[in-house]
Amino acid sequence: MARRITLDFLKTESASGLILTTAALAAVLLANSPWAEHYFAFIKHEIPVQIGPFHEVKPVYKWIKDGLMAIFFFVVGLEIKHEILRGELSNPRRLALPVLAAIGGMAAPALVYLLINAGANGSPQGWPTPTATDIAFALAALAVAAPRLPSSLRIFLLTLAIADDLGAVALIAILFTSDVNLYALGGAAAAIGLMALMSQWKTAPYLFYAACFALAWAFCLKSGVNTSLAGVAAAMTVPIDPRKPGHEGPLKHFMESLHPYVAFLILPLFAFAAAGFSFQGLSISTLFNPVPLGIALGLFVGKQIGIFGVAALVIGLKLARRPTGAKWLELYGVSLLCGVGFTMSLFIGGLAFDPNDTLAQTEVRMGVIVGSVVSTLVGMIVLSIAQRKRDLASD
Known part of the structure; x- marks a missing residue:
């Protein structure tokens, strides 16, 4: 039964990829169409929310990012907790692999960026930009390119991406708060x-959990700390054991109830609001400036070196094991997909540079886009080859 939860989670994730x-x-096309003004007006439209003493005014994009995405992180936290306690990651040696690989996947892109921006014309303050992995897009690319690879690879990618993004959230809290x-x-x-x-309290009404989570989210929003932390922290408190013999536990209940809404509503809304950008001001020559080149190579080169290199080292030293049933080529393909920084990298890059510096913001967008697209395409090609080899071997 425990394994069924994971399989259902990944099946839904794959189905939501398209x-x-x-x-x-659609967001990118609209942002570069005659209707671009309406698209940007929509995501920037400010909506006031007041419930008792809580009062906040934010644009649509911010409500999606700071509000709905906290639910996404809550569901992801539930999945990680389940895997640690009952699933693929219950073996400490398997948990060590994605966590250590995530550390390598943050350090190497930062070093690549700093190396390219070490000169007089460089901008070293942008080093956190290529350290992030876009969980949703990476999982979607894996689902499309190689749907029949072992589910352990998806769990590895999910865990690694979460550890990576939690590190990015920590960087935001430390450097940009x-x-x-x-x-x-x-x-x-509290x-x-x-x-x-x-x-x-084994008979605690589920409504109480929802109320406490809402409080944690509201306080976190007011604190200035990213609300994704509230989602993950709240998930860690949900008990996994059934309340009564033969019944499902709260963790399973929340996972199964919330995940379809996250996969088919919240993530697509976030992608639609966050992915739209204008190509205006972009050119090929701009890509070779230190900032966009450092970001693009950090995502494409740094990510794969950091993640696959650390994973190979850890496995070679027998400190951890490869994901169950996974081959080296498949692990390399997943490492490439982690170079899809996209939304989180765009967000961090926007914080790292002056928002009024149009050129810097343009360079950030170009670097993130190029690095993410190349990582996606090469990663999907490698994984498609791995899938074909596996299918031929099974015939």
Whole structure:
């Protein structure tokens, strides 16, 4: 039964890949069409929300990123907790592999970027930009290119990408958070603590979990810390054991209930709001400036070297094992897909440079786009070859 949860999760993730890709493509086309003004007006339209003492005004894009995506991180946190306790990652040696690979996958792109931007004309402050992996797009590319590869590879990619993005969130909190409201942060911690205490109450209504999660999210939003942390932290408090023999546990209930909404609604909405950008001001020569070149090579070269290199080293030293049933070529293909920084890299790049510096923002977009697209295409080619070899061997 525990294994069934993971398979259903990955099946839904694969099915949502086409919708996610379509939403992103639609955003790019609209942003460069006669209707571009309407598209940007929509994602920038400010919506006020007031519930009791809580009052916040944010544009549509921000509500999706800071609001709905917290639910995405909550569901991902549930999946990771399930895999650690009952699934593929219950073996500490298997957990070590994606976590250590994620560290390599953040360090190597940063070093590549800094190496290219070490000169007088460089901009070293942009080094965090290529460290992130876009979970949704990487999983979608894997689902399209090689749907029949072992599910352990998808779990490896999911865990690695989450560790990678949590590292990116930490970088945002440390490097780009100027003001942190400690009182609000304490309120978020208290709400998470209440959820942890509630895990001891076997008959706690699910509505209580929802209320505590909403409180944690609201406090986290007011604290200035990224709300994705609230989602993951809240997921870690949800008990996995059934309340009664023969019944499903709260963790399974939340996973099965929320995941279709995340896969088919929240992620496509986020892709539609975040992927739209204008090609205006972009040129081929711009790509060879230090900033876009450092980002593009950081994502394409740095990611694969850091992730596959560390994974091979860790496995060679017998500190961890390869994902169950996975071959080296398949692991390399997944490492390439981790170079899809896209939305998170665009977000971090926007923070690393002055938002009023049009040239710098244009260079960030170009570097992220080129690095992500090349990583996607090469990764999908490698995984398609691996899939074909596996299919021929099974005939």
